[in-house]
Amino acid sequence: MTDRIDTDILVIGGGLAGLALTARLAAGGLDVTCVEAxxxxxxxSAGQDQRTTAILMPGIDTLTHAGAWETIAPDAQPLHGMKIVDCGGKDTTPRDEAMFDAAETGGEAFGWNVQNGLARLALARxxxxQHKARLIAETRIDHWIARQDAVLATLSNGTRVTARLLVGADGRGSVVRGKSGIGLRKWGYAQKALAARVEHSRPHDGVSIEMHHVGGPLTFAPLPGGRSGLVWMNRDAEADRLAALDxxxxxxxxxxxxxxxxxxxxAAAPRALWPATTQVATGLTATRTALVAEAAHAFPPIGAQGFNLSLRDVEALATLCAEADDPGAEATLTAYSRRRMPDILARTAGVDLLNRSVRSDLRPVRDLRRAGLSILGRTPPLRRLAMKIGMGR
Ligand SMILES: Cc1cc2nc3c(=O)[nH]c(=O)nc-3n(C[C@H](O)[C@H](O)[C@H](O)COP(=O)(O)OP(=O)(O)OC[C@H]3O[C@@H](n4cnc5c(N)ncnc54)[C@H](O)[C@@H]3O)c2cc1C
Structure with missing residues (x-):
């Protein structure tokens, strides 16, 4: 192991977002070092993470610019359609539904769904x-100084790194965010998401299904091989009960x-639980430091929004860094913040509202939601607008 690295950008966190950012920055000609704990x-280990991620078309474009999409694609399932089913009546039977067909947006697919572990493996490969990018695993950032001209960091393996920009892609509990003095607003819903991969007797035909039950949505996202990724949101006690069943x-x-x-x-095993919380950083930058993805924003897994929002951070930061003489200069970071904050705040508020309305057991809210779904299902221009907003275009 080299004990000194001089790099353009030091990315902390090699989750989906940190790896996608590393690949995208390197494709823009920058030297990038990614450190993963x-x-x-x-x-x-690729099968251990029970989550699957539906990556929508704008995000596919980012992974294509990164040169990484062709390594992920063989493990991914195209999403040709999405069905939303309202089950918010007295019993849980379906009352109304709306079908969204990718062909209506002029494309073959809304995006692709892939197991997180397989996507991370493809990105790491x-x-x-790449000559100008490296992943250093089983290593943490120990401490660092962000000076006006550079970031000087020491890693847990003793390596000293000099970088022009430090990026926190280190997830919800981001050390980079905390130690840079960037604040956080956070709230919960007393809900958890249960994730598993499931097998079923009928083919999914590339259509995902989101069933809106009181307590939270039950979602199936198609995977290759006729299987699906399950995300089942419930109130805490019910989620714990379901997770404990044989x-x-x-x-x-x-x-x-x-x-x-x-x-x-x-078949549906094994199962994993994820607490449903929303959090948003009060800022995206500090001296020579930027935050991306869940280090900056996170919310409950409904509507396939989380990683897709993160890929928009990746695209904006990588574009600005490639254009700038100095990727860590204040002007670059100010432009990044201006470009990303409005989208992050709007998407966070939208998902928060959607989650509150889907889990509600108040009759008027449930009936209003059903009426809205029914109108969407019958009104093609509104449906097309909803698909555009959902995809983040
Ligand atoms: C059940 C479920 C389903 C989902 N489905 C979708 C979907 O369909 N579409 C969608 O867009 N999004 C979806 N999401 C959201 C998506 O999975 C996440 O946004 C994404 O995986 C998070 O990626 P991340 O890289 O930001 O964070 P993380 O995956 O948390 O990665 C952070 C990484 O940083 C590392 N790290 C932490 N601290 C340090 C340190 N000090 N030094 C070095 N490394 C460190 C960690 O080890 C970790 O690997 C879903 C989420 C859940 C829970």
């Missing part, structure tokens, strides 16, 4: 093949609540 992605009892509950939308669900 956990082990490097490997074929053995892509980075490994496999047969869990499948029985899941089949009861999914009303045969994909026929019989035959």
């Amino acid at each position: 956990g082990p490097a992605p490997s074929p053995d 892509h980075i490994e093949a 496999d047969d009892a869990f499948l029985e509950e899941l089949n009861r609540r999914s009303h045969g939308v994909y026929g019989e669900i035959t």
Whole structure:
């Protein structure tokens, strides 16, 4: 291991966002060092993360600019359609539905759905093949000084790094955010998301299904091989109960609540729980420092918005850094903040409102939501507008 690295950009965090940013910055000609606390992605560990991520078309463009999409694509399933089903009545039976077809937006697919572990593995392999980018795994940033001209950092393996810009892509509990003095607003919903990969008897035909139940949505996102990624949001006590059931009892509950939308669900294991919270940083930058992705913003997993918002951070920061003489200069960081903050605040508020309305057990709210869905389902121009907003175009 070299004990000194001189790099343009030091990215802390090798989750999906940190790896995508590293690849995208390197494609813009910058030298990038990504430091990840956990082990490097490997074929053995790729299946451990139960999350799948629907990456919508603008995000695919970013991964294409990064040169990494062709390594991810073979593991991804195109999303040809999305169905929203209202199940907010007295019992849980479907009352109304709206179908959104990608063909209506003029494309073949809204995007692609992929297992997080496989996407991280593909990104790490892509980075490994680059001359100007490197991933240092099982290493943390210990301490750093952000001076006017450079960031001087020491890593937990003893390596000293000099960089022109430090980027926090280190997730919800971001050390970069905290130690840079950037504040955080955070609130919860007493809900958790249960994630698992499921097998079912009917083909998904590339259509995702989001069933709006009281307590939270039940979503299936199609995967290659006829399987789907499940995200089932519930109030805390119900989510804990479902997670603790044995496999047969869990499948029985899941089949009861999914009303045969994909026929019989035959396997769903293992399961993982994710607390549903919203948090947003009070700023995106400090001296020679920028935040991206969940280090800057996070919200409940509904409507496939989280990582797609993060990819817009990646695209904006990488574009500005490639154009600038100095990627860490104040002017570059001010431009980044101006470009990203309005979108982050609007999307966070939108997902917060959507989550509150979907989980509500108040009759007028449920009936209003059903009426809105029914109008959307029957009004093509409104449907097209909703698809455009959902995709972040
Ligand atoms: C159930 C579920 C389903 C979802 N589905 C979708 C979807 O369909 N579409 C969508 O757009 N989004 C979705 N999301 C959101 C998406 O999964 C996340 O936004 C994304 O995975 C988070 O990526 P990240 O890189 O920002 O954070 P993380 O994955 O948290 O990565 C942060 C990384 O930083 C590392 N780290 C932390 N501290 C340090 C340190 N000091 N030094 C070095 N490394 C450090 C950590 O080890 C970690 O690897 C979903 C989320 C959930 C929970």
